[in-house]
Amino acid sequence: MSTIDPGKIFSDVIAAANAAVSGDITKMGGYAEAKLRAMAKQASMIGTYYASKLIDDSDLPHFLDGLEDMATSFLRTLVGLIRIQIEKAWNAIVGVLWGAIEAATGGVLQLAKPGA
Amino acid sequence: MQQDRKVARPAPIILVMIVVSFMLSACAVRLAPDYDEGVVGKLNAINEKLSTYFVSFNDAATYDSRKGFYDDGAGQVMALVTGLKARPMPQPILLDWLGGSQVDKRVAEIAKNSAAPSIGAMEDTLKQITYLRDEDKAGKLTRAKVTLTQGVVEAFMIDALTYEMALKR
Numbered sequence: 547m548s549t550i551d552p553g554k555i556f557s558d559v560i561a562a563a564n565a566a567v568s569g570d571i572t573k574m575g576g577y578a579e580a581k582l583r584a585m586a587k588q589a590s591m592i593g594t595y596y597a598s599k600l601i602d603d604s605d606l607p608h609f610l611d612g613l614e615d616m617a618t619s620f621l622r623t624l625v626g627l628i629r630i631q632i633e634k635a636w637n638a639i640v641g642v643l644w645g646a647i648e649a650a651t652g653g654v655l656q657l658a659k660p661g662a
Numbered sequence: 663m664q665q666d667r668k669v670a671r672p673a674p675i676i677l678v679m680i681v682v683s684f685m686l687s688a689c690a691v692r693l694a695p696d697y698d699e700g701v702v703g704k705l706n707a708i709n710e711k712l713s714t715y716f717v718s719f720n721d722a723a724t725y726d727s728r729k730g731f732y733d734d735g736a737g738q739v740m741a742l743v744t745g746l747k748a749r750p751m752p753q754p755i756l757l758d759w760l761g762g763s764q765v766d767k768r769v770a771e772i773a774k775n776s777a778a779p780s781i782g783a784m785e786d787t788l789k790q791i792t793y794l795r796d797e798d799k800a801g802k803l804t805r806a807k808v809t810l811t812q813g814v815v816e817a818f819m820i821d822a823l824t825y826e827m828a829l830k831r
Binding site: 570572577584585588595600605609622626627633634635 | 691692693694723777778779781782786789790793804806807809810813814818820821822823825828829831
């Protein structure tokens with residue numbers, strides 16, 4: 547049975563949460579930036595095509611709706627990705643706490659592992 | 663004697679951690695479905711079909727020559743949407759917290775909605791395929807309209823693939 551060191555648990559929790567999500571957060575930033583650029587490009591193209599009469603007043607509502615759908619889909623996806631990060635971080639933190647308690651009680655207090 | 667009492671008393675930090683862990687034990691979460699290679703494979707197949715259409719679109723060709731794409735493409739997307747909707751999704755209370763914002767009702771609804779974002783992205787893709795088909799059938803489809811639609815559809819495909827790939831955890 548080991549003793550519990552709150553300082554070590556704190557640093558372990560931070561490390562576990564970081565390890566669980568840090569790489570994904572970087573990827574998520576790249577995704578968000580690419581999507582914002584794509585939406586800006588789309589808005590610019592709609593304006594250019596309209597000014598050049600390649601599309602007319604009857605086409606405009608459809609393409610503006612499409613732009614709005616792009617923004618909505620981007621937000622939905624971002625929320626979905628954040629939800630996955632929350633799940634990973636939460637379960638990593640809970641895993642560290644479980645491990646610390648089991649170690650401190652010499653395995654006497656066996657708690658169910660997250661996801662088990 | 664006093665020493666004995668000290669040994670018998672559990673360290674406060676252990677008590678706190680046990681209480682916290684029991685609280686958390688009810689909350690070990692699952693906020694998204696499992697990764698499904700079949701879904702990613704179907705998304706890639708649809709993406710390939712759409713890319714081929716956009717690259718090979720020719721103003722001079724007729725609706726009849728493209729009818730096969732509209733029928734097959736729409737059928738594939740509809741089948742995928744049905745499959746995604748049937749996939750079990752976790753519904754933890756935690757999602758209510760994510761949707762707690764009252765700043766903007768629509769944004770709050772998006773945050774609270776637990777449906778996989780790939781469902782909406784595929785429904786939006788289907789809407790665009792239907793638009794292309796209807797414009798083509800009416801003889802009003804031009805290269806400019808196809809290019810603008812390509813920008814939108816590519817965005818939806820990236821959304822769906824990004825989310826489905828992120829489920830690999």
